[in-house]
Amino acid sequence: MEIVKVYKESMPHVKLIGKRYTNEDRDETGTFAGYWQQWFAEGWFDILNQCKGISGVSEDFLGAMRMTGADGSFEYWIGAFLAPDADVPEGFDAVEISAGEIGVCWLYGNEKSGELFGMDASNMSMAAISAEGWKFSDDGWFMERYNSPRFTTPDEKGNVILDICAYLV
Template sequence: MIRIVNSYVQTIPNVRFAGIQYGDEDRVNGGFGEQWGEWFQSNRFEALEALINEEFKSSYEDAEAYIGMMRYKDGEPFQYWIGMFLPENAQIPSGYNFIDIPEAKIGACWLHGPEHELYCNEEKCADKLKQDGLELMQDEEGAWWFFERYVCPRFTEKDEEGQVILDICHYVK
């Protein structure tokens, strides 16, 4: 069973999110796990990790995490991006796309449970943030942006119960 074990507001500085965009047509068995596997097999994160300097690492907690960024708007194709937040002026390597994101506040929820049960709980986390008194934010086009944040060792090392923590983050006002 999954549970939210922490929720808080965090400010993220101006960043350049770099990655590769996928859509519903790219899902395998309902998710994007196959694409994540391809990223690790192809060492795609290495080119992005090389762009993270010490100043950026210290600019906010969990700056070095892998990100599963999502964009949702009624009537438009769903977007799922795999990538990382980088310094705002990072030169993006060939083969990656990017989105410049201004300084923003996020509501972060830590979901604890068996890894396979943690995915697709963005709404549960949104509800928790609303209960905490936060208002979720849409972009200027009316789309919702939110992301999975894979933080080591929270996500990579199982606890004594064989469970991990996945961060789900929503942009908030």
């Protein structure tokens, strides 16, 4: 696993539509992998693809996370960034996120090995973003962005690029 690019990107005002999970929803290995499988099996991304999107933003699947409330409760969302005025399909949740700058880290590695997921990958990416001198937003979101084709089309070595993103101050 290696970092191949770090840059800053402007995000418009978006509505994150998806399903919200908490620490209580983690599996026995501490992940949300079973929910990702359920999303594909149930066709939930297909439903979101029919919602009003934002060109260049709404095409990617997301694993978005943040800490909320006075107790610092953890939220993990699976979904997509859609237009602020997009209708929320039945059975889905939504939260609006203000426009802002995000730090983006392209993490290159093998999806099947699991190396792109978990705390080591996240910590490596956050360190690379911090090394640019950028500060994370106290109430910001962190995201795994599954871009097509970077993540969906493996290279000749079978590797892909996962975008690890964080809202900045």
